[in-house]
Amino acid sequence: MVALAVGAPAAADLGQGMDIKALTFDVFGTVVDWRSAVIAELSALGAAKGIDGDWAAFADAWKACYTPALRKVNAGALPWTNVDRIFREELDALLPQYGLAALDEAEREHLNRVWCRPQAWPDSVAGLARLKTRYTLATLSNGNFAWLVAMAKHCGLPFDCVLTAENARAYKPDPKVYRMATELLGLAPSEILMVASHNYDLAAARDHGMHTAFFPRQENGPGQTTDQTADSDWDYVVADLEELAAALGC
Amino acid sequence: MVALAVGAPAAADLGQGMDIKALTFDVFGTVVDWRSAVIAELSALGAAKGIDGDWAAFADAWKACYTPALRKVNAGALPWTNVDRIFREELDALLPQYGLAALDEAEREHLNRVWCRPQAWPDSVAGLARLKTRYTLATLSNGNFAWLVAMAKHCGLPFDCVLTAENARAYKPDPKVYRMATELLGLAPSEILMVASHNYDLAAARDHGMHTAFFPRQENGPGQTTDQTADSDWDYVVADLEELAAALGC
Numbered sequence: 222m223v224a225l226a227v228g229a230p231a232a233a234d235l236g237q238g239m240d241i242k243a244l245t246f247d248v249f250g251t252v253v254d255w256r257s258a259v260i261a262e263l264s265a266l267g268a269a270k271g272i273d274g275d276w277a278a279f280a281d282a283w284k285a286c287y288t289p290a291l292r293k294v295n296a297g298a299l300p301w302t303n304v305d306r307i308f309r310e311e312l313d314a315l316l317p318q319y320g321l322a323a324l325d326e327a328e329r330e331h332l333n334r335v336w337c338r339p340q341a342w343p344d345s346v347a348g349l350a351r352l353k354t355r356y357t358l359a360t361l362s363n364g365n366f367a368w369l370v371a372m373a374k375h376c377g378l379p380f381d382c383v384l385t386a387e388n389a390r391a392y393k394p395d396p397k398v399y400r401m402a403t404e405l406l407g408l409a410p411s412e413i414l415m416v417a418s419h420n421y422d423l424a425a426a427r428d429h430g431m432h433t434a435f436f437p438r439q440e441n442g443p444g445q446t447t448d449q450t451a452d453s454d455w456d457y458v459v460a461d462l463e464e465l466a467a468a469l470g471c
Numbered sequence: 472m473v474a475l476a477v478g479a480p481a482a483a484d485l486g487q488g489m490d491i492k493a494l495t496f497d498v499f500g501t502v503v504d505w506r507s508a509v510i511a512e513l514s515a516l517g518a519a520k521g522i523d524g525d526w527a528a529f530a531d532a533w534k535a536c537y538t539p540a541l542r543k544v545n546a547g548a549l550p551w552t553n554v555d556r557i558f559r560e561e562l563d564a565l566l567p568q569y570g571l572a573a574l575d576e577a578e579r580e581h582l583n584r585v586w587c588r589p590q591a592w593p594d595s596v597a598g599l600a601r602l603k604t605r606y607t608l609a610t611l612s613n614g615n616f617a618w619l620v621a622m623a624k625h626c627g628l629p630f631d632c633v634l635t636a637e638n639a640r641a642y643k644p645d646p647k648v649y650r651m652a653t654e655l656l657g658l659a660p661s662e663i664l665m666v667a668s669h670n671y672d673l674a675a676a677r678d679h680g681m682h683t684a685f686f687p688r689q690e691n692g693p694g695q696t697t698d699q700t701a702d703s704d705w706d707y708v709v710a711d712l713e714e715l716a717a718a719l720g721c
Contacts, residue, residue, distance in 0.1 A: 305657070357620055367657030370607055370632045382620045382633040387655065405637065407555070407617030 239414075239432055239456065241469070243406050244352060245361035245384070247393075247417035248369060250440035252349075252462070253339035253376060256280055262335045272320045277442065279319055284441075286311035291363060291392040301390045303365035309333045336364070337371035341378060342438065348462025349379050351471040359384045361402050361415065363392050394425030403429070416465065420452040432456045434465055489664075489682055489706065491719070493656050494602060495611035495634070497643075497667035498619060500690035502599075502712070503589035503626060506530055512585045522570045527692065529569055534691075536561035541613060541642040551640045553615035559583045586614070587621035591628060592688065598712025599629050601721040609634045611652050611665065613642050644675030653679070666715065670702040682706045684715055 249255050256277075263276035290307045293299040312333050316322055324332070352358055359382045360369050366387045373380050386392045389401035403410050410430030417423050418440070423433040434457035439445045451458045459465045499505050506527075513526040540557045543549040562583050566572055574582070602608055609632045610619050616637045623630050636642045639651035653660050660680030667673050668690070673683040684707035687699045701708045709715045 357624065359620075365657065366632075366655040370609075370656070374607065374631055381624055382616075383631075388638065405616040406620070407615065 240412055241356065241414045241432060242408055242412040243357040243359060244414045244416055244434075245359045245402050245406075245426075245431075246380075247415075247419060247422050248360050248362040248372065248378075249336075249339075249364060250438050251416065251418040251436075252345045252378060253341050253372065254438075254440060255336060255339040256284070256440055256442060258339045259283065259335050262332065262338070266321070266332065267319075270321065274319045279315060281441070282315060283308065283311055287363075295392050295395050303387060304363060305333065305336075305365050305368055308336060334368075334371070337368045338375050339372065341376040342461070344461040344463040346377055346379070348466050351463070351466035352469065353379050353381065355469065355471050356414075357381050357406065359402065359406060361393070361398065362386065393422055396425065396429055399426055399429035399431060403431075414456070414469075416462075419448055423455055424453065427453075427455075434459065436461050436465065490662055491606065491664045491682060492658055492662040493607040493609060494664045494666055494684075495609045495652050495656075495676075495681070496630075497665075497669060497672050498610050498612040498622065498628075499586075499589075499614060500688050501666065501668040501686075502595045502628060503591050503622065504688075504690060505586060505589040506534070506690055506692060508589040509533065509585050512582065512588070516571070516582065517569075520571065524569045529565060531691070532565055533558065533561055537613075545642050545645050553637060554613060555583065555586075555615050555618055558586060584618075584621070587618045588625050589622065591626040592711070594711040594713040596627055596629070598714075598716050601713070601716035602719065603629050603631065605719065605721050606664075607631050607656065609652065609656060611643070611648065612636070643672055646675065646679055649676055649679035649681060653681075664706070664719075666712075669698055673705055674703065677703075677705075684709065686711050686715065 391397040415426035665676035
């Protein structure tokens, strides 16, 4: 493990005998802050419609549909369904509870795509740009392919390619997702570094033979207590993407 | 059809009632000049080994394996095989004919990857950069995914995402390839413009409902006579990628 204290110099941590050629990134939470954008757009919509609401609670309730639905798909209890449809269904259920039942189809589709309009965390674009000079950078997200492409474009995230659960028709942490990435990148698992702010994702990547890098985010807001520390001896435990770039010699 | 004389002003051709949101690109030949790079690397290798040879003939013989092998895969006569393996098998067959039987495994793998180290045509990077300001840009190549990622990185081609035949496990012009692109991009076929210097590719894209853009290249060298003109009334017939960008208002 390369357990860096936050902000500690990283130069001594190079050359761990890993022959890493590509980095795969979880995106929602790890690279982008989805919650601030969702709250901001809901707040603006509420203001435009003259409706008050607890838009943070709306955002959190909306996001809460995600994990159970993905588990159902992986368990075979739901047929393959892209995340954009999962979020849209939940949105339609939530709108009446917040006085927004009158939104028309175009407004609903536009609002649903707020997940493609997040803000990158402050270190993300610069960190990725540094890492890109030496490594191939791929997304490895549970989001649907089109949303990831749109998000990368919206945020200016300099990925070399987009890979998502949709390419495997299974969701992380299903091993099929990591195997798909390994095959399409034409690499051995040990040549890939999975980067995520979610311990469950790194555990599955390690089970597949990938290397692992963790840094904490507060994607669920300032009260978040989960995933604030490394649950295991991940290969890199750093503060953010800029520090990961430094640790990898970029 | 928007049949532009080469170099003619394109501004009048905007707004054909097409709601194009993404462009998919053939890459080998259309965006990059593979042949010059293959000849240059073979020549340098020959010089280093003290061997004379007709390296252009080698390059052409090497490329000639491609179409028959892909047809065999699409016909079910060969199981799914990525292009990198098809080229490697042909390379191993050709090397002894050119006095290079002694190349070791690492040299062979490096040489085989010359297909990831082509030169972009002079207008490609600038043309793509202009198009990227308004459209989502995806490769749609018969090359394997890893090679396309490496090639885009080598040439600095600013695609938003990489899609290849490998994602569909079928080769163009099999309809499965175009359908895969449509599904992953989350668009209707009519929202996609297929860009290629090969008429057969555009015919298959049109059959799938995509819009089409053609410009000629001389990927097979100065003597090439095929695909020098549009075989059909493609939506855009232009001189190169810069002119396509102008025709699309970028």
